[in-house]
Amino acid sequence: xxxxxxxxxxxxxxxxxxxxxxxxxxxxxxxxxxxxxxxxxxxxxxxxxxxxxxxxxxxxxxxxxxxxxxxxxxxxxxxxxxxxxxxxxxxxxxxxxxxxxxxxxxxxxxxxxxxxxxxxxxxxxxxxxxxxxxxxxxxxxxxxxxxxxxxxxxxxxxxxxxxxxxxxxxxxxxxxxxxxxxxxxxxxxxxxxxxxxxxxxxxxxxxxxxxxxxxxxxxxxxxxxxxxxxxxxxxxxxxxxxxxxxxxxxxxxxxxxxxxxxxxxxxxxxxxxxxxxxxxxxxxxxxxxxxxxxxxxxxxxxxxxxxxxxxxxxxxxxxxxxxxxxxxxxxxxxxxxxxxxxxxxxxxxxxxxxx
Amino acid sequence: xxxxxxxxxxxxxxxxxxxxxxxxxxxxxxxxxxxxxxxxxxxxxxxxxxxxxxxxxxxxxxxxxxxxxxxxxxxxxxxxxxxxxxxxxxxxxxxxxxxxxxxxxxxxxxxxxxxxxxxxxxxxxxxxxxxxxxxxxxxxxxxxxxxxxxxxxxxxxxxxxxxxxxxxxxxxxxxxxxxxxxxxxxxxxxxxxxxxxxxxxxxxxxxxxxxxxxxxxxxxxxxxxxxxxxxxxxxxx
Amino acid sequence: xxxxxxxxxxxxxxxxxxxxxxxxxxxxxxxxxxxxxxxxxxxxxxxxxxxxxxxxxxxxxxxxxxxxxxxxxxxxxxxxxxxxxxxxxxxxxxxxxxxxxxxxxxxxxxxxxxxxxxxxxxxxxxxxxxxxxxxxxxxxxxxxxxxxxxxxxxxxxxxxxxxxxxxxxxxxxxxxxxxxxxxxxxxxxxxxxxxxxxxxxxxxxxxxxxxxxxxxxxxxxxxxxxxxxxxxxxxxxxxxxxxxxxxxxxxxxxxxxxxxxxxxxxxxxxxxxxxxxxxxxxxxxxxxxxxxx
Numbered sequence: 001x002x003x004x005x006x007x008x009x010x011x012x013x014x015x016x017x018x019x020x021x022x023x024x025x026x027x028x029x030x031x032x033x034x035x036x037x038x039x040x041x042x043x044x045x046x047x048x049x050x051x052x053x054x055x056x057x058x059x060x061x062x063x064x065x066x067x068x069x070x071x072x073x074x075x076x077x078x079x080x081x082x083x084x085x086x087x088x089x090x091x092x093x094x095x096x097x098x099x100x101x102x103x104x105x106x107x108x109x110x111x112x113x114x115x116x117x118x119x120x121x122x123x124x125x126x127x128x129x130x131x132x133x134x135x136x137x138x139x140x141x142x143x144x145x146x147x148x149x150x151x152x153x154x155x156x157x158x159x160x161x162x163x164x165x166x167x168x169x170x171x172x173x174x175x176x177x178x179x180x181x182x183x184x185x186x187x188x189x190x191x192x193x194x195x196x197x198x199x200x201x202x203x204x205x206x207x208x209x210x211x212x213x214x215x216x217x218x219x220x221x222x223x224x225x226x227x228x229x230x231x232x233x234x235x236x237x238x239x240x241x242x243x244x245x246x247x248x249x250x251x252x253x254x255x256x257x258x259x260x261x262x263x264x265x266x267x268x269x270x271x272x273x274x275x276x277x278x279x280x281x282x283x284x285x286x287x288x289x290x291x292x293x294x295x296x297x298x299x300x301x302x303x304x305x306x307x308x309x310x311x312x313x314x315x316x317x318x319x320x321x322x323x324x325x326x327x328x329x330x331x332x333x334x335x336x337x338x339x340x341x342x343x344x345x346x347x348x349x350x351x352x353x354x355x
Numbered sequence: 356x357x358x359x360x361x362x363x364x365x366x367x368x369x370x371x372x373x374x375x376x377x378x379x380x381x382x383x384x385x386x387x388x389x390x391x392x393x394x395x396x397x398x399x400x401x402x403x404x405x406x407x408x409x410x411x412x413x414x415x416x417x418x419x420x421x422x423x424x425x426x427x428x429x430x431x432x433x434x435x436x437x438x439x440x441x442x443x444x445x446x447x448x449x450x451x452x453x454x455x456x457x458x459x460x461x462x463x464x465x466x467x468x469x470x471x472x473x474x475x476x477x478x479x480x481x482x483x484x485x486x487x488x489x490x491x492x493x494x495x496x497x498x499x500x501x502x503x504x505x506x507x508x509x510x511x512x513x514x515x516x517x518x519x520x521x522x523x524x525x526x527x528x529x530x531x532x533x534x535x536x537x538x539x540x541x542x543x544x545x546x547x548x549x550x551x552x553x554x555x556x557x558x559x560x561x562x563x564x565x566x567x568x569x570x571x572x573x574x575x576x577x578x579x580x581x582x583x584x585x586x587x588x589x590x591x592x
Numbered sequence: 593x594x595x596x597x598x599x600x601x602x603x604x605x606x607x608x609x610x611x612x613x614x615x616x617x618x619x620x621x622x623x624x625x626x627x628x629x630x631x632x633x634x635x636x637x638x639x640x641x642x643x644x645x646x647x648x649x650x651x652x653x654x655x656x657x658x659x660x661x662x663x664x665x666x667x668x669x670x671x672x673x674x675x676x677x678x679x680x681x682x683x684x685x686x687x688x689x690x691x692x693x694x695x696x697x698x699x700x701x702x703x704x705x706x707x708x709x710x711x712x713x714x715x716x717x718x719x720x721x722x723x724x725x726x727x728x729x730x731x732x733x734x735x736x737x738x739x740x741x742x743x744x745x746x747x748x749x750x751x752x753x754x755x756x757x758x759x760x761x762x763x764x765x766x767x768x769x770x771x772x773x774x775x776x777x778x779x780x781x782x783x784x785x786x787x788x789x790x791x792x793x794x795x796x797x798x799x800x801x802x803x804x805x806x807x808x809x810x811x812x813x814x815x816x817x818x819x820x821x822x823x824x825x826x827x828x829x830x831x832x833x834x835x836x837x838x839x840x841x842x843x844x845x846x847x848x849x850x851x852x853x854x855x856x857x858x859x860x861x862x863x864x865x866x867x868x869x870x871x872x873x874x875x876x877x878x879x880x881x882x883x884x885x
Binding site: 064066069113114116117118119120121123124125127129131132135136138139151190249253257258260288289290291292293294296297298299300301304305308 | 627629674677678681682683684685687688689691692693695696698699701702703707778809814817818820821825826840855856858859861862865869870873882883
């Protein structure tokens, strides 16, 4: 039984939500000023992976499709930003939307033929893309710097901001990530999200409601690619360097592991998963080079068996121990004093037994 | 005549939905029992319950041993052949392959070959099409195929789920003629679920009427046939 | 001209290896409707077992037999222990489980045998057979012969034995299969064991041509997928023909198209997959249901 029970959308509920959000923002912004540059660098990477994971989650968690090439779109975004900065002198902020556009377009092109068919074919096409990309990068040396990679000047701290370079990078990435998170939330709650829910459980029913499953899935796939592209551009800023060995097939698997372990279909899961894939290898690699893979693989399987909601699902359950949100009883005004409503408990799930 | 199948207090459910609320059925060795009733009464559920395909409680004794909790393939090995609703043929396999699968659990190859010949004789249209894929057969032929396949088990108990469903009247008559022939010559014990009460009552010795998961009437076929309610609801006069 | 024939034969040999793995994929897809992404890593693991047995003193043929036997058992065990419990789940769950298996097996191999290259000897003699101008490597000819033999054996199994018939029935309609007394679960295990065996075969055939390390089968898996997609995911014949076409196309492109060369050969299966998806999604021999979303 929870410590506290609130009605959905009541004043108290909204207050709690606002407080939680404010706390999160304060912590997120304050973090870089209290830690070493090395940690800031890692946290920056966590944010970057979280953006990528968010995109993949749109595809896998909401649309139920599998992509094995998310790392490839990440790479394309990274190289787009790098090439634009190094070869065309484009200001770094503009490379972010550029990377998004390029990856959106390529994602759309790959998605159109594959998403008319069963999910297997998207997995196939993205797998082939992920495997084909590193050799392609190495081949087009002039553009990409080939196998040795390419140095990219990192974003400089603006004169009027009294922060260190590593802190600036973190805050920059945090800002973009916040925008992406808002975008993701909007997408899932808006028209696209509704269309996805319409087709997810019953595609044929969705068609009769005027929703074309293939078009919706293609748009989601292109969006997810764009998220990876943005994350890739940020990656270039954070590292100041791009090379093909950062973008192998393994990266695609890491993103998948991140969202599954973090929690499919949840926004918080993207952050939790990103934390997992950034920090676990650091400790595991000390023990044994293979340990990371063993942990990833075993955790993936275990999560599917035991904890399909992932880490986010687990946290949800813990949160329910503290605060339970119940539906308002019909007719009651949401701003009634909480004392009276605390004793009004709808039955678990609020459903009537079948007649 | 001893009871080959004794069912007492059979309850069955699909998830939270209970379909049977305590049904009693007895089938004597060599006899034919029909179960009649409207759509959704639970008739198909009884047969599925006997084959271990549904969550079941109660008492089900086949030749003295309990069938409850046994997996379908074990029940089949005990000699229970089920011709399911929708026929259950293997559409991409040939007629001959379908029939051979009916004898899958048997070890007497020579007898199987002899049986195959016999059933080709009873169902000449199957013999004509023995190399064709089952999907290319008409509805009636597929039903014959399903029945022949079940009989290739040399079953002690034959379960038939709505054999007339979707068949033209002439084809149905033909099918029931064959079933009558099998009853007379083979003395195969049959439990038959049917919406076509007329033909079923002609074939059967005993009958039960099932409504909303409960037996509302039971007795010798002749008596059931002349019952007021049955005449009005199921025989149309 | 002589070179052309050599390249084609080498292509069919490479294609035979892709075909073996593709057959494994198709086998499991037909019987359970899921794509086993871990098939390549399972094959790699089997190949390492063969290497380990050979390296510790046993003659090659015995090492191979041992690896095959263990792979068969391993495949059955994986189905029973890992896949069976989640069999009814939605496709996404099963896919993630096989991906988890991929990562796990890959890492396990690295743990046990390390990440450096090994050498697995070939069972075929080195050298070439000469037909006039043309020199055909004995290894290539041997690989093709082995694949043809295996395909022949599989054909006999599935078309002319009771067990094979039962496996086909169980793949098509599990419920009806139970109604004739078939133990569907046992046959599924058998299918996975057989697929693992085919994968092991692909692995031991390809290892002598490349380096044996944990990434041995990663590329082969992509080619095998391309072959299965080209042939039709539910068609064993398609797997073989598709594999051969991919192998020949890859080798011809690598040899005669300068722009592609050796490192971009992987673009060939990518290109072929695209064409297949746009023009004929069910592949050359697949049934229309294979593609239904």
